[in-house]
Amino acid sequence: MKWGRTVVDSKDVSSTVIARAAKSSPVGVSGGTAVTHYGWGVAEVKEVASNRRIQGPDGRIRARATPPPKTRVRAEPEGVIDPQVSLLSFFNGETPLAVLSYYACHPQSYYRTGVPSPDFPGIARFIRGQAVPEALHVHFNGAGATSAPASTTTAPKRTACCWRCGWRRA
Numbered sequence: 001m002k003w004g005r006t007v008v009d010s011k012d013v014s015s016t017v018i019a020r021a022a023k024s025s026p027v028g029v030s031g032g033t034a035v036t037h038y039g040w041g042v043a044e045v046k047e048v049a050s051n052r053r054i055q056g057p058d059g060r061i062r063a064r065a066t067p068p069p070k071t072r073v074r075a076e077p078e079g080v081i082d083p084q085v086s087l088l089s090f091f092n093g094e095t096p097l098a099v100l101s102y103y104a105c106h107p108q109s110y111y112r113t114g115v116p117s118p119d120f121p122g123i124a125r126f127i128r129g130q131a132v133p134e135a136l137h138v139h140f141n142g143a144g145a146t147s148a149p150a151s152t153t154t155a156p157k158r159t160a161c162c163w164r165c166g167w168r169r170a
Contacts, residue, residue: 035091045085048120050076052147082142084103086101087099089135098135101138101139107122
């Protein structure tokens with residue numbers, strides 16, 4: 001395996017990672033907090049994702065750019081997507097410990113701005129973190145390669161707001 005300009009033996013890397021994880025695990029477990037129960041929530045996220053592949057009246061598939069530059073492209077149906085955000089929450093009594101969120105959409109509404117960005121999941125996670133500061137918030141992006149953000153809007157802040165509202169409902 002090549003890492004930058006250096007050739008690395010992947011067996012050595014795997015062995016090193018496994019050894020370091022085994023050494024660190026007892027330290028992490030000793031300072032852990034008991035989980036008394038968990039919560040599961042699912043909610044529909046509206047006006048965030050759309051399928052990048054649009055089937056025209058002639059049956060041909062054309063691509064939708066992200067964000068869609070033209071109003072007529074934004075007016076196209078969102079297509080087949082997974083519109084749900086799922087949350088798995090862990091608690092110790094009444095205290096929330098962690099919230100894991102899952103949503104399938106390629107988060108790229110802030111690209112080409114010249115500024116590093118966590119995009120709309122990171123912005124929504126930050127806002128939810130302010131509402132529930134005692135919990136660790138972690139987002140996992142689902143299989144969203146053909147699912148693009150901003151199908152009905154070109155405003156990334158609105159996209160983050162719509163996504164966060166779905167997260168709150170879940």
